[in-house]
Amino acid sequence: MKRVNILIAFVLLVFAGYYAWLTAALPDRNLPNTMGIDFFPWVLCAALTGLSLLLLIKSLFFKTSETCMYRVEWIEIKEMLIFLVLTVAYLQALDYLGFIILTPVYIATLMIGSGSRRWKEIALISLLTTVGIYFFFDKVFQVILPGGKLL
Amino acid sequence: MNDPLFTALFEILRFENLLASFAGVTFGLFIGMMPGLTVSLGMVLLLPLTYKISAITSVCLLLGLYASGMTGGSFSAVLINIPGTPSASATALDGHAMAQQGRAGEALGIAVIASFFGGVFGLICLWVASPIIARVALNFGAPELFAIVLLGLTLICSFGQESNIKGLLSGIVGLIIMTVGLDPMMGTPRFTFDTVELQAGISFLPAMIGLFAIPQIIRGLSGKSSVIPQYDEKVTGVLPRLRNLVKLVKSMFIGSAIGTGVGAIPGTGGPIGVFLAYDYARKASKSGNRFGKGEPEGVAAPEAANNAVAGGALIPMLTLGIPGDPITAILLGALLIHGLIPGPLLFSQNAHFVYAVFWAYLVANIMNITVSLSTIKLWVRVLKVPERILIPIIVVVCIVGTYGLRNTFFDTAIMLAFGILAYFMNKYGFPIVPMLLAIVLGPSLESHLRMSLILADGDWTVFFRQPISLAFILLAVVTFFGPLILPAIRSRFKKPC
Numbered sequence: 001m002k003r004v005n006i007l008i009a010f011v012l013l014v015f016a017g018y019y020a021w022l023t024a025a026l027p028d029r030n031l032p033n034t035m036g037i038d039f040f041p042w043v044l045c046a047a048l049t050g051l052s053l054l055l056l057i058k059s060l061f062f063k064t065s066e067t068c069m070y071r072v073e074w075i076e077i078k079e080m081l082i083f084l085v086l087t088v089a090y091l092q093a094l095d096y097l098g099f100i101i102l103t104p105v106y107i108a109t110l111m112i113g114s115g116s117r118r119w120k121e122i123a124l125i126s127l128l129t130t131v132g133i134y135f136f137f138d139k140v141f142q143v144i145l146p147g148g149k150l151l
Numbered sequence: 152m153n154d155p156l157f158t159a160l161f162e163i164l165r166f167e168n169l170l171a172s173f174a175g176v177t178f179g180l181f182i183g184m185m186p187g188l189t190v191s192l193g194m195v196l197l198l199p200l201t202y203k204i205s206a207i208t209s210v211c212l213l214l215g216l217y218a219s220g221m222t223g224g225s226f227s228a229v230l231i232n233i234p235g236t237p238s239a240s241a242t243a244l245d246g247h248a249m250a251q252q253g254r255a256g257e258a259l260g261i262a263v264i265a266s267f268f269g270g271v272f273g274l275i276c277l278w279v280a281s282p283i284i285a286r287v288a289l290n291f292g293a294p295e296l297f298a299i300v301l302l303g304l305t306l307i308c309s310f311g312q313e314s315n316i317k318g319l320l321s322g323i324v325g326l327i328i329m330t331v332g333l334d335p336m337m338g339t340p341r342f343t344f345d346t347v348e349l350q351a352g353i354s355f356l357p358a359m360i361g362l363f364a365i366p367q368i369i370r371g372l373s374g375k376s377s378v379i380p381q382y383d384e385k386v387t388g389v390l391p392r393l394r395n396l397v398k399l400v401k402s403m404f405i406g407s408a409i410g411t412g413v414g415a416i417p418g419t420g421g422p423i424g425v426f427l428a429y430d431y432a433r434k435a436s437k438s439g440n441r442f443g444k445g446e447p448e449g450v451a452a453p454e455a456a457n458n459a460v461a462g463g464a465l466i467p468m469l470t471l472g473i474p475g476d477p478i479t480a481i482l483l484g485a486l487l488i489h490g491l492i493p494g495p496l497l498f499s500q501n502a503h504f505v506y507a508v509f510w511a512y513l514v515a516n517i518m519n520i521t522v523s524l525s526t527i528k529l530w531v532r533v534l535k536v537p538e539r540i541l542i543p544i545i546v547v548v549c550i551v552g553t554y555g556l557r558n559t560f561f562d563t564a565i566m567l568a569f570g571i572l573a574y575f576m577n578k579y580g581f582p583i584v585p586m587l588l589a590i591v592l593g594p595s596l597e598s599h600l601r602m603s604l605i606l607a608d609g610d611w612t613v614f615f616r617q618p619i620s621l622a623f624i625l626l627a628v629v630t631f632f633g634p635l636i637l638p639a640i641r642s643r644f645k646k647p648c
């Protein structure tokens with residue numbers, strides 16, 4: 001945990017540096033006697049730097065008070081990557097294929113991905129969910145869902 | 152009859168508002184009892200719908216979920232010894248023991264009735280205390296309001312965290328994220344990278360959905376939480392006898408009082424309240440030695456407490472604009488969507504709405520006890536719905552919910568980005584709640600800070616000249632440094648064994 005905290009403190013210090021650089025580049029547009037648009041970002045930048053240094057010092061020189069053993073599980077990372085790729089592909093294809101056609105496929109893929117092998121259940125859930133959500137959002141709440149260019 | 156108290160009541164009794172309350176209660180019972188799905192997740196799933204309905208109907212929907220989500224959590228705690236919500240953890244101790252003795256129905260009945268007792272107790276406290284606090288807070292200027300928001304954030308960043316440095320870092324990163332978009336006072340773009348979508352800033356709805364839903368989805372997809380034991384026994388005798396119920400009043404009262412008190416302190420939350428209530432009820436009970444072995448009082452006290460927490464948490468949220476827990480933070484977000492800014496001015500300028508909140512919470516509690524008691528046997532069956540079915544549905548609801556915000560997938564991308572961030576934050580011990588709070592409170596924190604300094608011609612001592620702001624700032628400092636310094640002081644004065 002100690003090593004991870006040191007690494008995180010460094011990452012946050014780099015981020016604080018980047019944020020400071022962005023803040024310094026903000027336009028200088030102020031009314032008389034007012035705090036500029038960069039005032040609050042500078043305060044946050046100072047707080048982030050201070051707290052990151054505190055985390056670094058605490059991790060380097062003191063015993064950690066954290067009792068939990070935090071660690072990333074690779075199976076979850078794998079699932080997360082698959083989920084992200086699938087979702088991004090789904091979002092990209094929605095404009096072309098539309099919500100009604102694509103969503104059952106997306107839901108079925110997620111169900112298969114999470115270990116379901118009951119084909120009837122997969123077909124039923126993916127179709128019913130799509131129709132239910134379409135009806136609820138599109139018809140009841142008037143959220144216009146992508147119709148697709150194919151239809 | 153033009154009194155806002157009555158006009159608000161008539162408004163709440165309109166069909167669409169009662170329907171919203173019923174829908175919220177039903178959904179809350181479901182979300183609350185499903186292990187792995189939290190009340191906060193339920194709230195963020197419903198949040199996109201609140202864009203399309205009136206503020207009062209939204210409140211009915213969300214308060215219905217809030218009231219029943221806590222009760223639903225006790226169902227799985229009693230039946231399968233897995234609390235549906237963290238606040239139902241103490242209920243499992245005696246509730247499940249009762250279920251093992253074939254008294255599951257009795258335990259569930261007591262849990263529902265105690266929840267109602269706690270909910271109504273919390274509401275009475277809310278009704279009595281909040282106008283008084285709001286009247287005092289009406290005299291606050293920008294420095295005091297800044298100090299209150301700062302204290303609220305510090306409390307939530309520090310309380311109950313493994314490391315309060317990480318809690319504060321989480322809050323600071325949340326505040327940094329909220330600086331993206333148009334500057335609240337000058338209207339100049341900040342950190343927008345010439346992107347049109349970013350000019351309106353990071354909307355907190357996709358951020359909330361990402362922070363709460365995506366880590367649970369990833370856990371669900373990886374099969375981490377999909378093995379839920381089943382309860383196959385018959386549930387009977389749900390309504391306890393009046394004589395037995397009278398014996399529980401003391402425990403329910405203790406639970407309600409502790410729950411409301413703890414709930415009103417920002418950052419403490421339900422789990423602390425329920426365990427305190429359980430412990431006090433055990434000490435105050437004649438049958439304290441039977442606690443943990445299936446004692447009904449051990450169910451009544453924590454259940455009354457976890458519903459009373461809700462009423463307590465609504466006090467600082469409505470009067471000062473400081474949410475007591477993540478659920479009230481989401482509720483605050485829902486009000487902001489409708490242009491309602493919780494705080495002392497809400498009481499003087501929109502008393503009708505404030506009373507509507509009170510009535511809506513009362514209706515939610517009545518609806519909760521009615522629906523829960525009449526459908527307990529049905530809910531036992533619902534507990535058998537596997538996660539492999541729920542997770543894909545939640546994913547699509549999240550995507551459509553964020554898309555529906557501005558009819559663009561930009562917000563969906565924001566949701567995914569926050570989801571990934573939340574996943575890694577969870578993994579490395581960074582709490583999510585401070586970030587959520589910072590996202591909700593960030594704009595008002597900046598506005599009050601800058602306004603105070605403008606009015607004082609840039610003089611920072613403005614925060615220390617007023618006794619109230621000075622007191623709040625000192626409390627914030629103590630809250631942050633206390634946990635760092637106290638162990639060192641204690642170890643210095645500790646006598647060797």
